[in-house]
Amino acid sequence: GDSVTQMEGPVTLSEEAFLTINCTYTATGYPSLFWYVQYPGEGLQLLLKATKADDKGSNKGFEATYRKETTSFHLEKGSVQVSDSAVYFCALSGIYNQGGKLIFGQGTELSVKP
Amino acid sequence: GAVVSQHPSRVICKSGTSVKIECRSLDFQATTMFWYRQFPKQSLMLMATSNEGSKATYEQGVEKDKFLINHASLTLSTLTVTSAHPEDSSFYICSARDGTRDSNQPQHFGDGTRLSIL
Numbered sequence: 001g002d003s004v005t006q007m008e009g010p011v012t013l014s015e016e017a018f019l020t021i022n023c024t025y026t027a028t029g030y031p032s033l034f035w036y037v038q039y040p041g042e043g044l045q046l047l048l049k050a051t052k053a054d055d056k057g058s059n060k061g062f063e064a065t066y067r068k069e070t071t072s073f074h075l076e077k078g079s080v081q082v083s084d085s086a087v088y089f090c091a092l093s094g095i096y097n098q099g100g101k102l103i104f105g106q107g108t109e110l111s112v113k114p
Numbered sequence: 115g116a117v118v119s120q121h122p123s124r125v126i127c128k129s130g131t132s133v134k135i136e137c138r139s140l141d142f143q144a145t146t147m148f149w150y151r152q153f154p155k156q157s158l159m160l161m162a163t164s165n166e167g168s169k170a171t172y173e174q175g176v177e178k179d180k181f182l183i184n185h186a187s188l189t190l191s192t193l194t195v196t197s198a199h200p201e202d203s204s205f206y207i208c209s210a211r212d213g214t215r216d217s218n219q220p221q222h223f224g225d226g227t228r229l230s231i232l
Contacts, residue, residue, distance in 0.1 A: 034220055043207050043223040100211045106157045
Protein backbone atom coordinates (compact mmCIF):
# COMPACT_ATOMS: atom_id res chain seq x y z
CA GLY A 1 0.00 0.00 0.00
CA ASP A 2 0.87 3.67 -0.15
CA SER A 3 3.32 4.94 2.46
CA VAL A 4 5.44 7.94 3.41
CA THR A 5 8.80 7.88 5.19
CA GLN A 6 10.39 10.95 6.75
CA MET A 7 13.78 11.47 8.31
CA GLU A 8 13.71 11.02 12.03
CA GLY A 9 13.87 13.94 14.36
CA PRO A 10 14.36 15.91 16.33
CA VAL A 11 16.36 18.19 14.09
CA THR A 12 18.12 21.01 15.91
CA LEU A 13 19.53 23.94 13.97
CA SER A 14 20.87 27.38 14.69
CA GLU A 15 19.02 30.40 13.34
CA GLU A 16 19.82 31.15 9.66
CA ALA A 17 21.02 27.58 9.02
CA PHE A 18 19.95 25.62 5.94
CA LEU A 19 17.17 23.10 6.46
CA THR A 20 16.49 19.83 4.68
CA ILE A 21 13.88 17.34 5.85
CA ASN A 22 13.87 14.23 3.70
CA CYS A 23 10.65 12.59 2.58
CA THR A 24 10.24 9.59 0.33
CA TYR A 25 7.07 7.84 -0.68
CA THR A 26 5.67 4.64 -2.12
CA ALA A 27 2.52 4.90 -4.18
CA THR A 28 0.82 3.66 -7.29
CA GLY A 29 0.78 6.14 -10.11
CA TYR A 30 1.19 9.86 -9.49
CA PRO A 31 -0.05 10.91 -6.08
CA SER A 32 -0.36 14.49 -4.87
CA LEU A 33 2.24 15.42 -2.26
CA PHE A 34 1.97 17.81 0.68
CA TRP A 35 3.92 19.27 3.53
CA TYR A 36 1.99 20.24 6.65
CA VAL A 37 3.32 22.04 9.73
CA GLN A 38 2.05 21.65 13.29
CA TYR A 39 2.90 24.20 15.96
CA PRO A 40 2.64 23.09 19.62
CA GLY A 41 -0.92 22.47 20.74
CA GLU A 42 -2.41 23.25 17.35
CA GLY A 43 -3.80 21.45 14.33
CA LEU A 44 -1.99 21.12 11.02
CA GLN A 45 -1.48 23.90 8.52
CA LEU A 46 -0.83 23.27 4.86
CA LEU A 47 2.65 24.53 4.06
CA LEU A 48 2.94 23.61 0.39
CA LYS A 49 1.87 21.05 -2.17
CA ALA A 50 2.72 19.57 -5.57
CA THR A 51 0.38 17.61 -7.74
CA LYS A 52 2.57 16.29 -10.54
CA ALA A 53 6.14 15.29 -11.27
CA ASP A 54 8.72 18.13 -11.33
CA ASP A 55 6.27 20.55 -9.70
CA LYS A 56 7.85 22.75 -7.07
CA GLY A 57 5.72 23.82 -4.13
CA SER A 58 6.82 26.89 -2.19
CA ASN A 59 5.58 29.02 0.68
CA LYS A 60 7.14 31.21 3.40
CA GLY A 61 10.64 30.45 2.13
CA PHE A 62 10.09 26.68 2.18
CA GLU A 63 10.36 24.66 -1.02
CA ALA A 64 9.87 21.06 -2.09
CA THR A 65 10.14 19.49 -5.55
CA TYR A 66 8.15 16.44 -6.63
CA ARG A 67 10.77 13.96 -7.88
CA LYS A 68 9.18 10.98 -9.55
CA GLU A 69 12.49 9.31 -10.38
CA THR A 70 13.57 9.21 -6.74
CA THR A 71 10.02 9.14 -5.27
CA SER A 72 10.98 12.04 -3.03
CA PHE A 73 9.58 15.36 -1.84
CA HIS A 74 12.27 16.83 0.38
CA LEU A 75 11.52 20.03 2.27
CA GLU A 76 14.13 22.80 2.18
CA LYS A 77 14.58 26.30 3.52
CA GLY A 78 17.64 28.44 3.01
CA SER A 79 17.60 30.26 6.34
CA VAL A 80 15.50 29.05 9.24
CA GLN A 81 14.13 31.21 12.02
CA VAL A 82 13.23 30.43 15.62
CA SER A 83 9.58 30.78 14.62
CA ASP A 84 9.99 27.79 12.25
CA SER A 85 10.27 25.47 15.26
CA ALA A 86 7.43 22.97 14.81
CA VAL A 87 6.67 19.44 13.66
CA TYR A 88 6.62 18.94 9.89
CA PHE A 89 4.58 16.19 8.23
CA CYS A 90 4.99 14.94 4.71
CA ALA A 91 1.84 13.41 3.23
CA LEU A 92 0.45 11.98 0.04
CA SER A 93 -2.97 11.60 -1.46
CA GLY A 94 -3.03 8.66 -3.81
CA ILE A 95 -4.98 8.53 -7.04
CA TYR A 96 -6.87 5.44 -5.93
CA ASN A 97 -7.76 6.67 -2.46
CA GLN A 98 -11.22 7.28 -1.11
CA GLY A 99 -12.21 10.90 -1.23
CA GLY A 100 -8.74 12.34 -0.80
CA LYS A 101 -7.54 10.30 2.18
CA LEU A 102 -4.07 11.41 3.31
CA ILE A 103 -1.20 9.11 4.17
CA PHE A 104 1.16 10.82 6.63
CA GLY A 105 4.79 10.33 7.45
CA GLN A 106 5.74 10.06 11.08
CA GLY A 107 6.58 13.74 11.41
CA THR A 108 9.91 15.48 11.98
CA GLU A 109 10.35 17.84 14.90
CA LEU A 110 12.42 20.92 14.13
CA SER A 111 13.94 23.04 16.86
CA VAL A 112 15.67 26.27 15.87
CA LYS A 113 17.92 27.90 18.45
CA PRO A 114 18.72 31.63 18.47
CA GLY B 115 -9.90 31.12 2.73
CA ALA B 116 -10.37 27.43 3.54
CA VAL B 117 -10.87 27.81 7.28
CA VAL B 118 -11.89 24.88 9.44
CA SER B 119 -13.17 25.59 12.93
CA GLN B 120 -13.08 22.89 15.60
CA HIS B 121 -14.80 23.22 18.95
CA PRO B 122 -14.16 22.85 21.81
CA SER B 123 -10.40 23.24 21.93
CA ARG B 124 -10.12 21.51 25.27
CA VAL B 125 -12.37 19.25 27.30
CA ILE B 126 -11.84 17.79 30.74
CA CYS B 127 -14.55 15.47 32.01
CA LYS B 128 -15.27 12.50 34.20
CA SER B 129 -15.12 8.91 33.09
CA GLY B 130 -18.41 7.71 31.63
CA THR B 131 -19.32 11.06 30.11
CA SER B 132 -20.08 11.43 26.40
CA VAL B 133 -18.27 14.25 24.65
CA LYS B 134 -19.21 15.88 21.34
CA ILE B 135 -16.65 17.64 19.14
CA GLU B 136 -17.73 19.83 16.26
CA CYS B 137 -15.89 20.49 13.02
CA ARG B 138 -17.08 23.25 10.69
CA SER B 139 -15.88 24.43 7.32
CA LEU B 140 -16.42 28.19 7.44
CA ASP B 141 -15.96 29.32 3.86
CA PHE B 142 -16.34 26.25 1.70
CA GLN B 143 -18.51 23.20 1.31
CA ALA B 144 -16.97 20.02 2.60
CA THR B 145 -18.51 16.90 1.17
CA THR B 146 -15.83 14.91 2.97
CA MET B 147 -14.41 15.44 6.43
CA PHE B 148 -11.84 13.35 8.24
CA TRP B 149 -11.31 12.62 11.92
CA TYR B 150 -7.85 11.89 13.30
CA ARG B 151 -6.40 10.99 16.64
CA GLN B 152 -2.90 11.99 17.62
CA PHE B 153 -0.88 10.64 20.52
CA PRO B 154 2.01 12.68 21.98
CA LYS B 155 5.03 12.87 19.71
CA GLN B 156 3.32 10.74 17.09
CA SER B 157 1.76 11.18 13.68
CA LEU B 158 -1.94 11.45 12.98
CA MET B 159 -3.99 8.28 12.93
CA LEU B 160 -7.03 8.41 10.66
CA MET B 161 -10.09 7.24 12.54
CA ALA B 162 -12.83 7.70 9.98
CA THR B 163 -13.92 9.45 6.81
CA SER B 164 -17.16 11.35 7.12
CA ASN B 165 -19.31 11.85 4.03
CA GLU B 166 -22.19 14.31 3.99
CA GLY B 167 -25.52 12.56 4.08
CA SER B 168 -24.17 9.04 4.46
CA LYS B 169 -22.57 6.78 7.02
CA ALA B 170 -18.97 7.34 7.99
CA THR B 171 -16.27 4.93 6.87
CA TYR B 172 -14.22 3.78 9.84
CA GLU B 173 -10.63 2.60 9.73
CA GLN B 174 -9.78 -0.86 10.91
CA GLY B 175 -9.68 -1.13 14.67
CA VAL B 176 -11.81 1.95 15.36
CA GLU B 177 -14.99 1.20 17.29
CA LYS B 178 -18.02 2.59 15.49
CA ASP B 179 -20.20 2.52 18.57
CA LYS B 180 -17.56 4.28 20.61
CA PHE B 181 -16.84 7.08 18.17
CA LEU B 182 -20.08 8.26 16.61
CA ILE B 183 -19.74 10.47 13.56
CA ASN B 184 -22.47 12.56 12.02
CA HIS B 185 -22.10 14.70 8.88
CA ALA B 186 -25.53 16.21 8.51
CA SER B 187 -24.62 19.21 6.38
CA LEU B 188 -21.95 20.32 3.94
CA THR B 189 -20.29 22.44 6.61
CA LEU B 190 -20.59 20.44 9.82
CA SER B 191 -19.38 17.08 11.07
CA THR B 192 -19.47 15.94 14.69
CA LEU B 193 -17.56 13.28 16.57
CA THR B 194 -19.10 11.98 19.77
CA VAL B 195 -16.93 9.94 22.11
CA THR B 196 -19.48 7.86 24.00
CA SER B 197 -18.94 6.79 27.59
CA ALA B 198 -15.41 8.11 27.53
CA HIS B 199 -12.70 6.48 29.63
CA PRO B 200 -9.16 7.58 30.48
CA GLU B 201 -7.73 5.60 27.55
CA ASP B 202 -9.76 7.83 25.21
CA SER B 203 -7.76 10.84 26.33
CA SER B 204 -5.99 12.20 23.28
CA PHE B 205 -5.73 15.04 20.79
CA TYR B 206 -8.50 14.77 18.18
CA ILE B 207 -8.18 16.69 14.91
CA CYS B 208 -10.64 17.09 12.09
CA SER B 209 -10.00 18.11 8.52
CA ALA B 210 -12.16 19.00 5.56
CA ARG B 211 -11.73 19.01 1.84
CA ASP B 212 -13.45 21.33 -0.60
CA GLY B 213 -15.62 18.89 -2.51
CA THR B 214 -16.72 21.39 -5.13
CA ARG B 215 -13.24 21.68 -6.66
CA ASP B 216 -10.86 19.26 -8.34
CA SER B 217 -9.63 16.10 -6.64
CA ASN B 218 -6.17 17.56 -5.92
CA GLN B 219 -7.45 19.98 -3.31
CA PRO B 220 -5.67 19.59 0.02
CA GLN B 221 -7.27 18.89 3.36
CA HIS B 222 -7.62 21.83 5.72
CA PHE B 223 -7.32 21.11 9.40
CA GLY B 224 -9.00 22.36 12.53
CA ASP B 225 -6.95 23.36 15.56
CA GLY B 226 -7.69 20.15 17.38
CA THR B 227 -9.45 19.19 20.61
CA ARG B 228 -7.49 18.11 23.65
CA LEU B 229 -9.68 15.55 25.44
CA SER B 230 -8.77 14.58 29.00
CA ILE B 231 -10.85 11.97 30.81
CA LEU B 232 -10.38 11.81 34.56
